[in-house]
Amino acid sequence: MRQFSLIFLLVISVIHTLAVDKNNFKTCDQASFCKRSRSVQHERSPFEVNIDTLIVNPNYINVDLTNKHNGQIFDLKLEGIKGNTFHFEIDEKSPLKPRYRVVDALKGEPTYEAIKVTATGSDITVKCGENKVIIYATPFKLEFYQNDVLTISANSKAKMHFEHLRRKQEAPPPPENENEQNENEAQDQNQDEPGTWEENFKSHHDIKPNGPSAVALDFTFHQANILFGIPEHADSFALKTTVGNGDPYRLYNLDVFEYELNSRMALYGSIPVVYGHGHKSTSGIYWQNAAETWVDIAGTASEQNVMESIVSFVAGSRQQDAPSAHFISESGIIDVFVVLGPSPNDAFKQYTALTGSGNLPQMFAIGYHQCRWNYNDQQDVMQVATKFDEHDIPMDTMWLDIEYTDSKKYFTWDHQKFPNAVEMMKNLTNMGRHLTFIIDPHIKRDSGYFFHNDCTDRGYYIKNKDGKDYEGWCWPGSASYPDFFDPEIRKYYADQYLLENFKENSRDTGIWNDMNEPSVFNGPEITMPKDNLHYGGWEHRDVHNLYGQMQLVGTFDGLLRRAENELRPFILTRAHFSGTQRYAAVWTGDNAAEWGHLEASIPMCLSLSVAGISFCGADIGGFFGNPETELLYRWYQTGAFIPFFRAHAHIDTKRREPWLYPDDVKLIIRDAIRKRYSFLPLWYTMFYEHERSGLPIMRPLLSQYPLDKNAYNIDNQFMLSDKLLIRPVMQKGASKVDVYFPSRNGDKQADIWYDIDDYRKIERVGVESVTVNTYKVPVYQRGGTIIPRKMRIRRSAILMENDPITLIVAVDSDKRAKGTLYIDDEKSFAYRQGKYLYIEFEFIDGVLSSQLIDETASYTTKVWLERVIIVGLDKVPSSATLRASNNQATQVDIIDASKTAFTIRKPGVSLMEPTWSITLNY
């Protein structure tokens, strides 16, 4: 077995032609703070709580914490937040200078909840609702209880580490007793080791004027079998053990050229939220820190022991320690939100309650996006758009990568290639389509460029360590980077989107913010030096992972104001952080045309989804390289069921528009895209419900089946909302795929599933081998749900606005089903003023009824009910009776009856009807 896999690995490494250059990126050992913090080993933590200093407030407490090794005093603040959430912060009591606190990630001030505090000589108990925290004084430890069950503890592995700010060559304070002296000395030696006061990486020198400033803390998830979260990594959904097994997971926004799969290396975005899940409960930790962060995982299945752990799961014996996550950040403070679930969806909601959910996008944004680096000119753009019509393939958005600009100067056009950009946008709009173009954060240093001159004159650029405008190298050549942390600069940047400033723009073009990690070709690790300086005097070190998000704040503001706050902005970003979902969709960056990358797109988007970012997708076809045709159409079929649906390709690849392939391939791709469009009403409803509830759209199986241990590690299939189960075909030459049907109770209790193509019924727990032809995407509707679709596929999503709805009613074992439909103008913010319809459908006892969930909301629509397909009933009715709000009864026909389904033909009722029902007549 081992030999076989060795050979397999060899073969893989020979075939694999693209590869990241790992030398460009640091290992934990090369980042001195990571090395220091990771090696912290204490028998017992030197931190102790001084219970005498406890101050109790209605929603929070403050208490001092002392590091017994050096006498440093810290302030611990702990507060209760509505929805099974606690927040605590640890900062120096009186630091030499303030330490950075992240303020731009949360959507606003959390809703605090009253606490009850009791203190003894050795601990403090803080109760909040049904939950409590016990703060142990000596040594310091936090235990979080959800409904009296110990769920999470902090510092129980004594990994807490807090490097107080100091002056260089500060003398160590006298040790308090003999016993601790050795340990103490060891620690101070640590802090004088190379890398503490300056650090080199390759040819780059980091002056580190503030010296060591790391913070670290360990969290143990007592009820968990697996951990997941902390995107972005090209790795499995379930986190692997990294302690004693290579580097920790790294969170540091980086532009990684030809990134590698199955890797804990950092990628474009960083969301420091980790969840622990077990059959009893789910909980999570949001480590709010924007500096470079490493997360060392223990007690979960590592690559080596994944088989063993599955065996032990099955055997029900968990001999391993409870899984733990050790967070290590280079600077800032310890700032932690603890979400206690208890269900997976509760935990996800609690996280988005803090950081926000994604705004409902415009309808066009959830259609199909056609991108390439680059469509060469105006004619090229129009030709490609026209070809989609010629081949009757829906498409909503044409994209322009960097080559549309005049020499990579953003907010300008190359007029040779695009003599009339406004006309081009208008031509697209006339056909129901949109344009999205790119605006990157690097600004060309060109004295003929207004943006550069303004930034230079007004001091808008990020400064280097000497206070001069920092100059790096990116697409335009020599470039500088606006400091988006400064509100004045953000406003200046946002103003550039206004039509009065940028005339070759329209109210409704999408914007693509790429390279915003930021990518600096000649910088350390292809990004900005950490000793660069930002607004407020903060070092880049403190804020790095937030930089891209701050650009998005500006872009979002600009797009809002560009359309007088009427239209919902559409933005795509590569860099991301906690809260990015409030501004933009995220794609998984520069992937490759390889089957492995197609597979990776699912765990990557699942991890982003549970970390708040539902609007996620991967480049269809793979960015680098030329996909073989089978890979390309399988990728389209997969992408059609992932929230952000865009094809994109590198400039050196061959064109891959569907009609450039033989007819049979083109038709498969066309079918996949059209399938996407037929589900747009469901997608739109799911996006609305995401905004409303904060729940992810794309979900791991465990969100719906938390008791099924066999489902925890599955990341080649996923759910959309709680309705569809998707298992895309992602293997070359596959004629069968294994689909896992999960268990409701951790045993044999199954849901009923219906194949969306032929309504074949599956009612079992376990793996079923499903035959697939070239067209087949195994997708199953869960019994008990009602899904809205539109079967008339138009040129673009927005042209389907008035088209009638088809409802697919799939019944559960009680012959019941429920579903929702959301309708509004598909583009404006009028829905926030109650201009919408949010409808609930219910099927009970042979009656399908409809009512408005929000009765105060209203919207005038032409949408009507074209057909209802009822799936899973044993008997076919003879007819059906429609009763609308005027209580008139209309007879409707039953047609197309098969063993599993029948159709109610053309009820014709308007979906504006506040209530109606259809009764089946037997």
Next chain:
Amino acid sequence: MRLPICLSIIIGFLSCAVLCDKPILRGIDPSRAQLYANKNDKFTCFDGKKTIKYTQLNDDYCDCEDASDEPGTSACTNGRFHCVNPGHKSLVIPSSRVNDGICDCCDASDEYFSRANCINNCIELGSADRIREKQMAELVKNGNQIRLELSQKGKKQKEEQRLRMADLEKSRDQADKLREEKRQIKIDVENLESDALDVYRKAEDEIRKQREQEEAVNSRQEAEETFAKYDSNKDGKVDIIELQTRVVFDRNRNGEVEIEEARYFLDDNDALELEGFLTLAWPKMKPFLMLDSGLFKPPTRGDQPADEGEDGEEQEAHENNDDPAEEAELLNEETENVDEQHDENNEEEEDEEGHDDHDHEPEQQQPPPVQYDDETQRIIEEANEARNQYDVADREFRELDTELNNIRKVLEKDFGPEEEFAPLNGECFNFEDREYVYKLCMFDKATQQPKSGGSETRLGNWDGWRGNDYRQMLYANGAGCWNGPARSVMVDIDCGLDTRILSVTEPNRCEYNYRIQTPAACFTSSTNEVHDEL
């Protein structure tokens, strides 16, 4: 109350769709109207799979799998809508474009229930279209005239070439005969020459052997002397320590002879006795000793003007070289390299220029000046004369043969159904954009040259026609792209009154697209038919 009214409006509309304005015929090609005649209030789908109520025709619900019941609505995903477009050409569009808010039919018939305010502009568009078609027809007609002229010219050219070819074939055959004769004479005389020279050759060999023997003796003597010199402690062995005192062996010029350096010269031995020294060490030492005493000169810059840069680099490499073994090899190979490089250069020239007469360049190695007797001298001169005569005859033949081959190649090219492209053969056309001048030499090559200066890049060589209608040419196998394929150009050809390049694009990296116009492509429908038969 408001909502039910809206509902009744919709239901009202739907019934109107069935009852008023002959909507049942909506979207139907009038010539197929009888297929939709009412037969007993029933309608059978064209595929025969289903019979539905006649009122279900165009009722905005798709009943027939083949979409035949909904020609006038968007209900069927696979349906087709026919717009009559009076005043203009009729049009068939996918059903999905009915009432989608975009005016597809100029008679506005596709948007009968939509937010789009389409106006009927068929008359306007139709007449504009007819004018355009007329202009197009005019263009093709005029262009076709020119094409026919080109065709005549092309046919004439071909005919002339055929005639010329026949002439050439005759001349060449004669030249071939003459060459054969001259070759025979040359062979005969050369045999005589060879015999005569044999005598001298043997004598030369003798002398050479003698010289070699002397050299060997000298060399042994020199080696023995050197051995004696290096064997400073006179123990009958030369060892490492002894060699380390000889600065001549400091090959890396770091000021000392390292143990490795010394060992190298001892052929990896710690010490060698005389015989070992002679066979193993001496051959290694000799070049260095010669170099040291100035007898052996490695090639210098002056000797290789063509490769100055490279040579400089190599020299530098030598100086930094730590391994004496490698260095010695390099030294020995250097002279060979020079020759090889020359050869390569020659080959390249040959490739480019074809059959130039290289063999008859002045001999590079001058024969040693030997005094022959009169008879031998006479034979040599006779042989030289015979060689010259053969060369002249051979050149004559080859020139004729080359011309013949060129004509044959031209005749083999496909210049269109009526040779209309033949006059364009070899003609070049330029197109400039912001950065480049693009060139197309018909049936030859396509190139690109940066306007900022810099060398021309070959985008492709004539490969052939694509498709079977003489509308597309491929120029393939151009210069290779970094990290990509060889460049290529697809040329799309339109009819026009003159020949020129209209646009150049690069839809894929290194795959170019030229759009050109030429009267040679102005085929009228009759010529197309001719062509189709081909």
